[in-house]
Ligand code: SF4
Ligand code: SF4
């Protein structure tokens with residue numbers, strides 16, 4: 375449809391919009407999904423390596439000895455945890471569990487905090 | 503013919519999510535209750551008939567779930583058809599290749615490992 | 617109090633700017649709209665829509681300190697200053713805080729927001745039981761202010777194809793109506809990646825609805841109805 379406002383400005387500066395906690399959990403869900411997708415080839419590769427021989431299996435266990443790889447792994451652990459928790463939250467909401475606003479706010483917080491704690495635990499274990 | 507389906511993708515996304523959840527829980531339970539994983543025990547587990555089947559199912563669900571997720575992101579943010587269709591095709595090919603790679607891996611070890 | 621307002625005049629401006637106003641609210645000023653009216657007397661070039669000033673007409677929806685709401689229902693008490701007012705996000709701006717709602721209403725019309733019933737007309741009326749009537753609560757109260765759709769990321773990305781929370785809430789209002797016989801057609805129309813399935817249950821819609829309605833819940837029920845329909 376041709377509106378009289380074709381070519382009109384739009385206000386859509388995301389930094390000037392206050393996002394509710396559910397939106398932040400949701401952006402995290404998307405971001406973590408992308409990270410996991412990007413690392414999927416590595417997972418397939420790791421599966422292959424882990425089955426090849428004893429030394430290659432051991433090499434996978436030693437991945438975290440290099441700090442940059444440990445850091446990547448911590449990020450992936452966060453991504454997996456956040457995506458999983460946020461996913462369970464959505465699955466439950468789909469069947470009407472916790473889909474009320476107050477509960478949804480609490481569960482969004484819970485997802486963000488729980489994923490953070492797990493990432494922190496991984497960081498403490500591999501990065502120190 | 504409709505290029506993108508509505509409900510079908512939505513249901514598939516949830517079904518694959520459930521499959522992944524169940525398999526992850528199964529994997530976690532095996533890891534937590536069994537002895538710590540060594541090359542020998544992992545190899546035996548992964549190349550047993552149900553181990554191999556479950557690994558293939560896991561990756562199939564992962565690839566399908568990822569496909570729907572990527573497709574949603576593309577539908578949201580990328581609107582130029584000249585960009586959108588090649589991108590979707592590329593992602594589909596990559597995901598399919600990854601899945602084939604996993605099947606080949608499992609087939610090789612399944613035959614080799616007995 | 618300091619109010620910072622998004623200004624755009626299509627006749628003189630090439631791009632929008634923010635303008636600061638200092639205004640002293642008077643004793644009777646309780647809501648943000650009262651202050652806006654006061655500003656209008658200071659600067660009559662300032663444009664915004666309003667009518668009922670009591671949350672019924674749905675015309676003064678805007679982005680208030682980063683969240684969508686109705687100026688007439690927003691209390692001055694405890695407002696963070698400066699109060700930043702911008703037009704509804706993602707909607708084409710006609711002038712200042714006035715946005716073009718054409719597309720929003722086109723989506724509303726697309727879901728056929730009226731009763732469809734091809735059965736023979738009854739003598740007097742189509743009777744509804746109290747339980748059936750009860751199902752429309754939380755749906756019929758919508759004032760079409762667009763606070764929800766203009767806060768929905770999915771609607772920002774696909775405003776031309778995604779019906780958006782307001783339209784979907786109304787779709788569900790007619791799906792739920794015991795007197796409506798077009799339920800199957802309504803559901804079939806919604807079974808589409810764009811129209812319905814762009815929603816990712818972010819719940820931004822429910823967060824900002826000034827009438828306390830829950831479009832995300834209506835969407836959840838539509839999806840479940842579609843699952844039931846196809847199984
Ligand atoms: S659902 Fe609420 S926010 Fe959305 S248009 Fe209706 S009244 Fe406004
Ligand atoms: S729940 Fe759906 S309709 Fe509501 S804001 Fe989120 S994506 Fe939009």
Ligand code: FES
Pocket residue numbers: 665666667668669670671672673674675676677686687688689
């Ligand atoms: S002026 Fe009518 S809803 Fe605010």
